[in-house]
Amino acid sequence: MYYQPEIETIxxxxxxxxxxxxxxxxxxxxxxxxxxxxxxxxxxITSDSISTVEDIxxxxxxxKADLRxxxxxxxxxxxxxxxxxxxxxxxxxxxxxxxxxxxHDLDQWANRVARCMYMVGIRNTDVxxxxxxxxxxxxxxxxxxxxxxxxxxxxxxxxGNSLRQVKFITDFGTTAIHAIPSYATRLAxxxxxxxxxxxxxxxxxxxxxxxxxxxxEQRKRIEELLGVKAYxxxxxxxxxGPGVAFECTYQNGLxxxxxxxxxxxxxxETLEPVPDGEIGELVLTTLDRDAMPLLRYRxxxxxxxxxxxxxxxxxxxxIDRLKGRSDDMFIVKGVNIFPMQIEKILLQFKxxxxxxxxxxxxxxxxxxxxxxxxxxxxxxxDYSQLQQLTKEITHRLKDEILLTxxxxxxxxxxxxxxxxxxxxxxxxxxx
Amino acid sequence: MYYQPEIETIxxxxxxxxxxxxxxxxxxxxxxxxxxxxxxxxxxITSDSISTVEDIxxxxxxxKADLRxxxxxxxxxxxxxxxxxxxxxxxxxxxxxxxxxxxHDLDQWANRVARCMYMVGIRNTDVxxxxxxxxxxxxxxxxxxxxxxxxxxxxxxxxGNSLRQVKFITDFGTTAIHAIPSYATRLAxxxxxxxxxxxxxxxxxxxxxxxxxxxxEQRKRIEELLGVKAYxxxxxxxxxGPGVAFECTYQNGLxxxxxxxxxxxxxxETLEPVPDGEIGELVLTTLDRDAMPLLRYRxxxxxxxxxxxxxxxxxxxxIDRLKGRSDDMFIVKGVNIFPMQIEKILLQFKxxxxxxxxxxxxxxxxxxxxxxxxxxxxxxxDYSQLQQLTKEITHRLKDEILLTxxxxxxxxxxxxxxxxxxxxxxxxxxx
Numbered sequence: 001m002y003y004q005p006e007i008e009t010i011x012x013x014x015x016x017x018x019x020x021x022x023x024x025x026x027x028x029x030x031x032x033x034x035x036x037x038x039x040x041x042x043x044x045i046t047s048d049s050i051s052t053v054e055d056i057x058x059x060x061x062x063x064k065a066d067l068r069x070x071x072x073x074x075x076x077x078x079x080x081x082x083x084x085x086x087x088x089x090x091x092x093x094x095x096x097x098x099x100x101x102x103x104h105d106l107d108q109w110a111n112r113v114a115r116c117m118y119m120v121g122i123r124n125t126d127v128x129x130x131x132x133x134x135x136x137x138x139x140x141x142x143x144x145x146x147x148x149x150x151x152x153x154x155x156x157x158x159x160g161n162s163l164r165q166v167k168f169i170t171d172f173g174t175t176a177i178h179a180i181p182s183y184a185t186r187l188a189x190x191x192x193x194x195x196x197x198x199x200x201x202x203x204x205x206x207x208x209x210x211x212x213x214x215x216x217e218q219r220k221r222i223e224e225l226l227g228v229k230a231y232x233x234x235x236x237x238x239x240x241g242p243g244v245a246f247e248c249t250y251q252n253g254l255x256x257x258x259x260x261x262x263x264x265x266x267x268x269e270t271l272e273p274v275p276d277g278e279i280g281e282l283v284l285t286t287l288d289r290d291a292m293p294l295l296r297y298r299x300x301x302x303x304x305x306x307x308x309x310x311x312x313x314x315x316x317x318x319i320d321r322l323k324g325r326s327d328d329m330f331i332v333k334g335v336n337i338f339p340m341q342i343e344k345i346l347l348q349f350k351x352x353x354x355x356x357x358x359x360x361x362x363x364x365x366x367x368x369x370x371x372x373x374x375x376x377x378x379x380x381x382d383y384s385q386l387q388q389l390t391k392e393i394t395h396r397l398k399d400e401i402l403l404t405x406x407x408x409x410x411x412x413x414x415x416x417x418x419x420x421x422x423x424x425x426x427x428x429x430x431x
Numbered sequence: 432m433y434y435q436p437e438i439e440t441i442x443x444x445x446x447x448x449x450x451x452x453x454x455x456x457x458x459x460x461x462x463x464x465x466x467x468x469x470x471x472x473x474x475x476i477t478s479d480s481i482s483t484v485e486d487i488x489x490x491x492x493x494x495k496a497d498l499r500x501x502x503x504x505x506x507x508x509x510x511x512x513x514x515x516x517x518x519x520x521x522x523x524x525x526x527x528x529x530x531x532x533x534x535h536d537l538d539q540w541a542n543r544v545a546r547c548m549y550m551v552g553i554r555n556t557d558v559x560x561x562x563x564x565x566x567x568x569x570x571x572x573x574x575x576x577x578x579x580x581x582x583x584x585x586x587x588x589x590x591g592n593s594l595r596q597v598k599f600i601t602d603f604g605t606t607a608i609h610a611i612p613s614y615a616t617r618l619a620x621x622x623x624x625x626x627x628x629x630x631x632x633x634x635x636x637x638x639x640x641x642x643x644x645x646x647x648e649q650r651k652r653i654e655e656l657l658g659v660k661a662y663x664x665x666x667x668x669x670x671x672g673p674g675v676a677f678e679c680t681y682q683n684g685l686x687x688x689x690x691x692x693x694x695x696x697x698x699x700e701t702l703e704p705v706p707d708g709e710i711g712e713l714v715l716t717t718l719d720r721d722a723m724p725l726l727r728y729r730x731x732x733x734x735x736x737x738x739x740x741x742x743x744x745x746x747x748x749x750i751d752r753l754k755g756r757s758d759d760m761f762i763v764k765g766v767n768i769f770p771m772q773i774e775k776i777l778l779q780f781k782x783x784x785x786x787x788x789x790x791x792x793x794x795x796x797x798x799x800x801x802x803x804x805x806x807x808x809x810x811x812x813d814y815s816q817l818q819q820l821t822k823e824i825t826h827r828l829k830d831e832i833l834l835t836x837x838x839x840x841x842x843x844x845x846x847x848x849x850x851x852x853x854x855x856x857x858x859x860x861x862x
Contacts, residue, residue, distance in 0.1 A: 071602075072602050072603060080556070080584060081555045081556045081582070082555075082582075083584045084555075084578075084579045084582055084583065084584060084585060085579060085584070085585045085586075085587070086584065086585075086586055086603065087587070088586075088599070090595075098603075100584075103579070103582070106579070124512045124513075124515075125511070125512045134565030134566045134571060134572075134587070134589060135565045135571070135587045135588060135589025136587060136588065136589065140565060140566070141565075141575070141587065144572070147515075148515045148516060148534070148537070151512070151513075151515055151534070152515065153511060153514045153515060153516070153517065153531075154515060154516045154517075155516075155517060155519075156516070156518070156565070156566045156567060156572065157566060157567065158565060158566025158567065164521075168519070171502075171503050172503060172517065172529075
């Protein structure tokens with residue numbers, strides 16, 4: 001049932017002891033890098049500064065900008081001869097970010113991924129097809145090494161070529177797939193186009209989805225299309241790659257491996273911790289990486305800790321599926337609001353389309369939040385029905401964001417369309 | 432100096448003992464697969480049939496057609512739960528060929544690749560950039576695992592995006608690269624276009640080239656352009672991938688790892704062994720693969736054993752760089768001839784261009800071999816000089832192929848051009 005029972009079900013008190021120990025060790029190691037020698041040195045911080053996990057707040061944050069400024073090897077804390085792999089971001093603007101790994105780091109990474117896959121029932125009898133890009137993209141080698149560690153039969157299909165993916169699925173009897181949500185949907189389409197009903201004509205049973213934000217509704221649709229259980233995977237190259245947090249079979253949040261990462265959720269404005277259960281920015285500290293530890297790394301990803309225990313018995317706390325990026329956050333009347341919170345509510349109304357626009361404007365002396373949302377294709381133009389719908393949406397939004405927005409239903413196609421990343425928020429306030 | 436001294440410099444007599452032992456073991460394992468159970472069973476062959484390496488001739492050959500007929504898992508000789516990876520060919524026509532690996536197989540494969548890289552001076556202080564495609568293509572994961580095993584800093588750049596490759600080379604201080612010959616040339620061009628002289632402005636010193644046939648002249652040119660030593664690599668997915676044979680620093684042929692592969696060179700027509708030093712088809716038997724041993728696999732690759740000992744001290748025999756494919760072979764007056772033999776001679780004449788055409792025709796009762804070859808751009812039209820050149824070429828060709836061809840020098844551009852694979856041989860004989 002557990003890949004590493006002693007770690008996965010460790011008592012919280014033991015886990016915290018382990019975290020303190022590993023945090024102290026990570027600081028000792030980090031001090032060998034030019035970057036941390038400088039920024040920890042300036043504050044006189046050493047491993048002696050740490051006696052409890054809360055002491056982590058004495059440390060400064062690390063950001064993507066730091067990684068870029070100290071590009072490529074300014075955060076490496078070991079002799080380069082101990083580094084056996086690097087992964088680099090594409091770096092379309094400015095320097096890419098580079099993460100370096102020792103053999104120990106790769107081993108522990110593979111171990112974490114194996115732990116995740118085992119958690120959702122993948123075993124050495126499974127056939128695992130990985131549709132990630134390989135090479136620099138960590139979803140490729142990350143899952144490859146993890147699945148091999150588990151002993152599954154790995155099919156390194158890599159990205160693209162859907163007809164070939166379909167041939168692999170049928171010919172090799174693939175039971176588990178890793179894909180981004182949009183590609184999972186595409187694969188289902190191609191399977192049906194080939195006259196193959198994935199629910200009856202394949203052995204597919206498990207889907208691992210990550211890298212792209214998606215809603216519970218999307219997950220359900222993919223599960224029905226492919227006849228699989230789909231599990232959320234969270235990772236990022238700065239934290240090695242996949243294997244940071246992962247859903248168990250209860251599908252009620254992602255267990256974050258707290259023996260390897262120290263997690264904080266902070267308010268991205270005040271940088272103070274938010275109470276358990278509230279949304280904020282995820283900040284992670286590596287606890288088991290030797291070549292290049294990262295301390296209090298601001299991921300910019302928004303999530304919340306799901307309070308309470310999970311029936312699966314694992315004691316590692318769960319985070320909620322990602323709510324977007326902290327860079328997207330805006331503040332109205334002192335309340336932090338994330339576009340994903342609003343989108344989530346709107347998507348629950350079958351009467352609505354998928355296009356919407358959030359506008360914040362100063363009217364008189366007040367900041368007002370306005371939400372225009374397109375109606376779906378077949379909805380009525382009966383005025384009283386529309387009025388009733390508007391009321392309901394407003395009510396549900398208020399529950400979520402604690403503010404009453406001005407909701408306006410508009411005709412389909414009347415909001416600006418976008419080819420790339422949609423612009424969802426217009427801030428017209430006087431600064 | 433050696434990665435595994437005890438294996439690399441093993442006495443020939445010990446090596447043969449090891450080979451017999453491992454061959455017997457491989458037969459025992461292979462008999463668990465449907466394919467070998469059938470074809471060995473029909474001949475009553477078991478490991479007891481083997482007492483010397485020469486006894487391998489009792490076994491039937493295995494061909495690519497067999498792999499296709501028993502697609503996908505008919506040659507797998509172990510429980511599928513022990514298989515942790517498969518590599519599949521693209522299979523553009525008919526079924527692809529699939530090779531399955533156990534954890535042991537992957538370990539031994541990584542070990543062989545590490546052995547090869549160490550042999551040409553790559554160490555854990557090197558930065559190794561792999562420009563192979565990853566995923567199903569074995570040059571990607573094959574070199575990745577091998578280089579990590581060695582402890583080099585691996586940069587999994589994968590194929591394409593030359594500007595990014597150049598950025599990696601300069602920013603990460605890449606010292607060793609794996610590339611196909613044509614891409615190595617392309618990289619040199621892009622480096623110069625970026626104002627970077629690879630000989631002075633980079634740390635490049637070692638190039639591993641494989642997968643594409645190339646001449647000694649091409650190697651020399653690439654070495655000069657990049658300021659590196661370039662080493663030939665031989666492998667094929669049926670034999671796991673790279674790490675089958677590799678040049679040492681003497682660059683005088685490729686040591687084939689005979690503890691892992693039993694090598695034969697056969698006449699592709701008679702299927703009998705050719706004498707040492709003569710060109711024939713390479714036939715390989717895996718000696719250390721558990722999930723899917725291959726016995727007497729006809730590679731279709733043409734080469735010869737280089738007689739004599741190598742000054743490097745390794746006792747594993749050397750094969751010559753590949754001479755083409757046995758499918759390209761033709762027979763004139765009882766002599767086996769390969770187009771690459773002719774091409775090699777023609778390329779040695781600076782007066783000639785690169786386009787040529789071989790015609791075989793029945794004239795009277797005799798088969799005649801005619802070679803038309805284009806002159807280079809700047810060569811004379813002085814008749815006596817041309818006559819002298821023709822004589823010299825004919826003489827050198829006779830030394831190589833043991834027949835006197837009729838050589839005709841033609842003007843540049845007068846032979847048919849080809850966009851894809853050039854048609855080099857026209858057989859006009861009456862059958």
